[in-house]
Amino acid sequence: MKTLRYFLKLQLALLLFSLGIQWGACQIYSPNEIRTIFKETSQVSSKDNGLLWGHSLEVPILLVDEKNKTIYANRNSSALNLTKENGFFKGLLPETISIKKGPVKIDKQNWALIPLPLPKNKIERQCIILHEAFHCLQPKLDLNPVPYKNQHMKEMEARVWLKLEWKALDLALNSAGKNRKQAITDAICFRKYRRAIFSNCKRCENRFEIHEGMAEYTANKICRHKESFKKYLHSKLECLWKSPSFVNCFAYYSGPVYAYLLDESGVNWRNHLSAKDDIASIVQSAYNITIPFDLFMEAEERSVLYSGAQILGEELDRKIEL
Numbered sequence: 001m002k003t004l005r006y007f008l009k010l011q012l013a014l015l016l017f018s019l020g021i022q023w024g025a026c027q028i029y030s031p032n033e034i035r036t037i038f039k040e041t042s043q044v045s046s047k048d049n050g051l052l053w054g055h056s057l058e059v060p061i062l063l064v065d066e067k068n069k070t071i072y073a074n075r076n077s078s079a080l081n082l083t084k085e086n087g088f089f090k091g092l093l094p095e096t097i098s099i100k101k102g103p104v105k106i107d108k109q110n111w112a113l114i115p116l117p118l119p120k121n122k123i124e125r126q127c128i129i130l131h132e133a134f135h136c137l138q139p140k141l142d143l144n145p146v147p148y149k150n151q152h153m154k155e156m157e158a159r160v161w162l163k164l165e166w167k168a169l170d171l172a173l174n175s176a177g178k179n180r181k182q183a184i185t186d187a188i189c190f191r192k193y194r195r196a197i198f199s200n201c202k203r204c205e206n207r208f209e210i211h212e213g214m215a216e217y218t219a220n221k222i223c224r225h226k227e228s229f230k231k232y233l234h235s236k237l238e239c240l241w242k243s244p245s246f247v248n249c250f251a252y253y254s255g256p257v258y259a260y261l262l263d264e265s266g267v268n269w270r271n272h273l274s275a276k277d278d279i280a281s282i283v284q285s286a287y288n289i290t291i292p293f294d295l296f297m298e299a300e301e302r303s304v305l306y307s308g309a310q311i312l313g314e315e316l317d318r319k320i321e322l
Contacts, residue, residue, distance in 0.1 A: 028065055028116055029072075035087035037063070038074045040122060041129050048222050053270060057222070059136040060111040061129065062097075062104065063118075069093040079107050103136045110136035123223050130219040143214060145207035145275040152198040153246040156315045160308075161194035162250060163241070163315075164299075167306040169257045170237055173230055184261065185289050186302045188280055192291065193299040205251075206278045213255010213279070220256060221263075233257050258283050 029037075038061070045058040063072040073089040076082050082089035093099075103110045112132035118125040138144040152158050168187035172180050195202045220229050236253050243249055258279045262269045265286040273282070284291070292298040300308075 028067070031085060031088075034063065034072045034090075035085075037118065037125065037129075038072075038088050040126055041074070041133075044126055044130065044223060045133070052218060052222065053134075053137065053141055055137050055140055057130055057133045057137065057218075059133045060106070060109060061133070062106075062111045062113045063116055064093060064097075064099055064113060065116045066093070066099050071097075073111075077107050102132060110139070112136050123228075126223045127219040130222055131215045134215040134218040138211070138215075141273075143210055143273065143275050145211050148204035148207040148211070150201060150204050150208055150247050150250070152201045153250060155198070156319050157197055158194055159246060159318075160312055160315050161190050161197070161299075162246060163311050164190040164303055164306050164308060165194070166237055166241075166253060167311075169254075169261075170234060171306075172261060173233060173257065180261075181287050181289065184283060184287055185291070186299075186306070188284055188289065189291065189295055189299040189302060191280055192295055196296070202278070203276075207275065208251040209255040209258070209279055210273070210275055210277065211251070213251040214259065214273075216252050217256035217259040221259075229260065233260060255279065262286055 041061065042058060045056060048057060050056045060077070061074045065071070069092055071080065071082075071091050071093050073080065073082055073091075076084065076089050080089075080091050080094065082091040097104060097113070099113075099115055101114055102112075104113045105111075112129065112135065114129060114132055118128060153162065165187045168183050168190060172183035172187060175183055195205070220232055224232060233253065233256060236256075240246070240249055240253055261283055262279070265283070267286040269282055269286065273279075283289075
């Protein structure tokens with residue numbers, strides 16, 4: 001009898017668990033939660049008020065619940081046939097819309113499409129939303145670069161010199177004065193060394209850093225205070241360090257960290273940035289850095305200070321394992 005009761009309780013628990021999953025799938029967000037997300041986004045965008053780039057980040061936003069074929073928006077659109085709710089608009093997901101995070105053209109206007117669910121942490125979800133909102137603004141800012149490919153970032157040598165660049169940038173973030181300037185110099189030397197090896201790839205690297213790097217910078221610059229932004233960059237580096245591929249991710253650290261250092265320099269750089277720029281070159285100019293005459297010797301000698309041999313060993317082991 002006890003065995004039967006245990007079996008029935010187990011079956012009931014599994015049934016309730018299953019129903020809970022199904023209910024959760026149908027009710028990812030309550031109307032109040034959707035309203036809160038749009039309200040938070042409006043507040044943080046209004047706080048910036050176009051100061052960072054000269055354009056407001058209050059763009060049309062489309063939150064997509066793919067499981068329930070439901071969309072939520074912060075404004076209406078005749079093309080979407082939305083119903084007005086208390087603080088937002090709601091409708092059915094059109095078959096014509098592809099569920100892919102990023103800008104989507106609706107009624108001749110760029111909308112920031114963001115699939116649900118979003119992180120529970122307020123700052124993290126607002127960073128995601130503002131990242132995509134910035135992508136909608138990039139054409140207006142001449143920061144929408146032509147397509148790029150960075151397949152060379154699969155190569156061992158590219159990974160080694162990228163990691164050295166990152167370590168120097170991390171030191172620069174946590175230094176000041178002459179120490180910061182030297183760390184930035186080291187980072188740029190390591191960068192130039194890598195680009196000398198892969199000479200045909202520098203433009204693609206630049207485009208990726210402008211495209212995704214500036215979106216990542218913008219979101220975190222607006223949503224976080226200075227120290228929180230710096231801690232985020234350090235945690236981002238730790239997250240990316242052991243990534244199996246840097247092809248589609250390196251700009252998410254390189255771009256915002258160079259932008260952070262530019263802000264620290266006090267120069268007016270955002271008004272003059274273009275899709276063709278190398279942001280590291282702008283940093284070099286801002287800090288009045290002169291690259292050593294014998295770049296390659298300098299890079300190799302300075303790499304010792306950043307555990308270059310250890311990094312090379314890690315990457316050799318990785319290459320053998322592949």
